[in-house]
Amino acid sequence: MKLTEAKQQFISSWGAFGTHWGINRTMAQIHALLLVSPDPITQEDVMEQLDVSRGNVNMNIRELISWGLVDRVILPGERKEYFSAEKDIWKVATQIVKERKKRELDPMLKLLGQLENIEGDKKDKDVKQFIATVSGIRKFGNQADQMLDKMIKADESWFLGNLLRLFK
């Protein structure tokens, strides 16, 4: 397989993979393209290589920037903006974890905490099950939350070292 074909495969699979995880296909593909581009590229480049419109590229690059995965780069003496992706996969992963935690997990845990305090007969079967389920999810979620916090702060070698210890 040659580079061009492999690149295509990678971008397309990364896009499909993304959709399974609630990430818009084009955004994932742009990210993939940037991940395999050794140098920063322009919106125009992305439009050509992925065959999507200017507006779409603009929107999705902005989103990638808000996720902290892509940076604007101004090349000296150039008028237009270039973009480049963080290439260190550990950093990419922790950044995604950090954002998803902030945007989704933390609000969910907050809600679950509130839902645990319902009025009503604690002997009632439905009340009992509701509280048990909600508190079960909350406890598990809190564990995950703590673990992810440590991961975000850790560097890769620390994490791998500990994993090794954990699973030896």
Next chain:
Amino acid sequence: MKLTEAKQQFISSWGAFGTHWGINRTMAQIHALLLVSPDPITQEDVMEQLDVSRGNVNMNIRELISWGLVDRVILPGERKEYFSAEKDIWKVATQIVKERKKRELDPMLKLLGQLENIEGDKKDKDVKQFIATVSGIRKFGNQADQMLDKMIKADESWFLGNLLRLFK
């Protein structure tokens, strides 16, 4: 807040949460409903409580069963089928991890392995970056894969004990 309202909240939030993770809203809501139902319930019950059609409920319950999160239950002396969800959140989590790993992570790792073997000048900047990116993702993915395998096999107390050790 009373039970009915809290239940509504929980189901609706769980549905919204699901959509952020590539899970169809109704499926997540049905799961939520089953999680807070102390006893098995019928398709008819789900239709009424969530106000969705018979076909939709049938389809999504089937999907939940294929994910190993919900079981068919035949009550003695009853003609119709009842459904109940696994309530142990640890089991729910490991089951989801197991399935997503099988359906998504493993195929992706397989593909990445293939993409690493491209023909071409290993000194070429683009080839170099492509291989670096793909192998970086593959290595990280393999670590995650191994860790998730252990988690799937472990039981909760083992895992929590080790986590504690890991993060003390």
Next chain:
DNA sequence: ATAAACTTTCAATATTTATTGAAAGTTCGA
């Protein structure tokens, strides 16, 4: 101050994904 180069916006449109509900299929007791 102007205009070219470039970026952003967003209403219209297209695409994808989810839902409905009636018809077909199945199971089971009498």
Next chain:
DNA sequence: TCGAACTTTCAATAAATATTGAAAGTTTAT
């Protein structure tokens, strides 16, 4: 074997989501 009770299927439809592209906005060099 019949038919009532129940489940499944799937083509049609609705709803949600993503994409386009032209117009408006911005920046910069002269």
